[in-house]
Amino acid sequence: MLEISNANFLIALAVTTAAGLATGLGSLLVIFAKKPNARLLAFGLAFAAGAMVYVSLTEILDKSVLAFTTAYGDQLGFTFGTLAFLGGVLFIVAIDRLVPNPHERLDADDPYFRENNASYIKRVGLLTAVAITAHNFPEGLATFFATLSNPGVGMPLAFAIAIHNIPEGIAIAVPVYFATNNKLYAFLACLLSGLAEPIGALIGYAVLRPFLSEPVFGVVFGLIAGVMVFLALDELLPAAKRYARGHETVYGLVAGMAALAISLVLFKW
Numbered sequence: 003m004l005e006i007s008n009a010n011f012l013i014a015l016a017v018t019t020a021a022g023l024a025t026g027l028g029s030l031l032v033i034f035a036k037k038p039n040a041r042l043l044a045f046g047l048a049f050a051a052g053a054m055v056y057v058s059l060t061e062i063l064d065k066s067v068l069a070f071t072t073a074y075g076d077q078l079g080f081t082f083g084t085l086a087f088l089g090g091v092l093f094i095v096a097i098d099r100l101v102p103n104p105h106e107r108l109d110a111d112d113p114y115f116r117e118n119n120a121s122y123i124k125r126v127g128l129l130t131a132v133a134i135t136a137h138n139f140p141e142g143l144a145t146f147f148a149t150l151s152n153p154g155v156g157m158p159l160a161f162a163i164a165i166h167n168i169p170e171g172i173a174i175a176v177p178v179y180f181a182t183n184n185k186l187y188a189f190l191a192c193l194l195s196g197l198a199e200p201i202g203a204l205i206g207y208a209v210l211r212p213f214l215s216e217p218v219f220g221v222v223f224g225l226i227a228g229v230m231v232f233l234a235l236d237e238l239l240p241a242a243k244r245y246a247r248g249h250e251t252v253y254g255l256v257a258g259m260a261a262l263a264i265s266l267v268l269f270k271w
Contacts, residue, residue, distance in 0.1 A: 011207075013201060014149035017160045017175035018142050022199030024164035025134075028171020029192035033185045045254040046165050050260025051238035053162035054230045061155045061266065062148060063087055063227040069220035079220075086224020087231075094140060094229045098236070131191050132175045135198040139166075141233070142199030143206040144226040150207075151219065158265045159230070162258065166238055167196060 066086050071079025141163050149156025171192040179188035210218060242251045 010150055013153060014146045014156065015203065017152045017153070017156055018145040018203045019197075019200040021145050021160040021164040021167065022138060022142060022196035023193065024167040025138075025171035025174065025196035028168040029175035029179075029189045031168070032152040032172050032175040033188060041245070041247050041250050042245075044242045044250040045257075047169060047238045047242035047245070047253045048254025049168055049261070050162045050165035050259035051234040051242065052255040053158060053262040054166070054234040054238070054258075054261075055267070056259040056262045057148075057155060057159050057162070058227040058230040058234075059150075060263075062159075062223050062230070063146075065151060065155070066222075066224035066227060067210075067221045069216045069223065073216040073220070082220060083219075083224050086221050087228045090222075090225035090228020090230075091232050092228075093225060096231045097140065131178075131195050134170045134174060138170075138195060138198035139202030139205075140229050141166075142202035143222075144230055145199065146203030146207065147222050147226060152225070154266060158262050161201075162262070166233070167204060169241060171196070179199045 051103070063083060065081030067080050069079075070082040070086075073079070074082065132167060144159045145156060147165055148159050174192045174195055175188040178191045179185065210222065239251065239255070
């Protein structure tokens with residue numbers, strides 16, 4: 003079993019918690035903003051997607067292959083790392099099929115939310131919060147283990163996930179606020195959903211801690227890479243494209259990759 007220091011554990015947990023609580027920022031945008039800037043939101047979503055894809059394919063997947071290689075040699079290491087990556091894609095696809103994430107349909111400008119039907123909208127808000135909370139568990143696990151292994155990888159990933167969590171906070175806050183007209187309820191609903199990330203990290207760590215070894219880290223990092231790439235391509239980029247009015251999506255995507263690449267270079271000095 004690999005030994006993990008208390009300091010590394012606390013840093014990883016703090017970073018994961020901060021990323022999860024970014025959902026609260028989404029609620030504040032709904033509560034206090036007169037009208038969100040759609041083009042800025044598009045750029046931000048694409049930026050997060052670019053950062054997540056880049057770090058997943060250049061760092062996290064590489065860590066999976068390296069961990070397996072340490073245990074089994076070069077050929078099996080690359081093979082097992084690739085299989086773990088594909089397993090992560092299948093894992094998040096299964097979650098998405100079982101609990102569809104509805105946040106892409108939740109828009110404050112949609113006439114659907116202007117209907118005077120508080121009980122129905124409240125139920126939609128609850129279902130939305132449950133769905134997004136379910137999606138937050140694997141994101142929390144990804145951030146936690148990436149930071150636990152290397153803060154230079156985990157912190158940029160946490161930043162990308164935090165950006166991703168802001169529109170999810172908007173998705174939860176819109177129906178809750180419209181149904182209850184209570185700012186505190188909308189904010190608390192987002193906060194509780196965001197807490198699913200550190201809770202998911204703690205549960206995953208508690209389950210895996212007795213078995214932590216190079217092959218286990220290989221599996222975890224491969225799964226994380228697959229999950230992150232799928233989320234970026236399936237959720238962030240399509241959402242960014244919907245809000246874009248021009249080239250914000252491709253500019254954000256490239257900027258996210260560039261920012262992540264530069265941050266990783268700086269962390270290695």
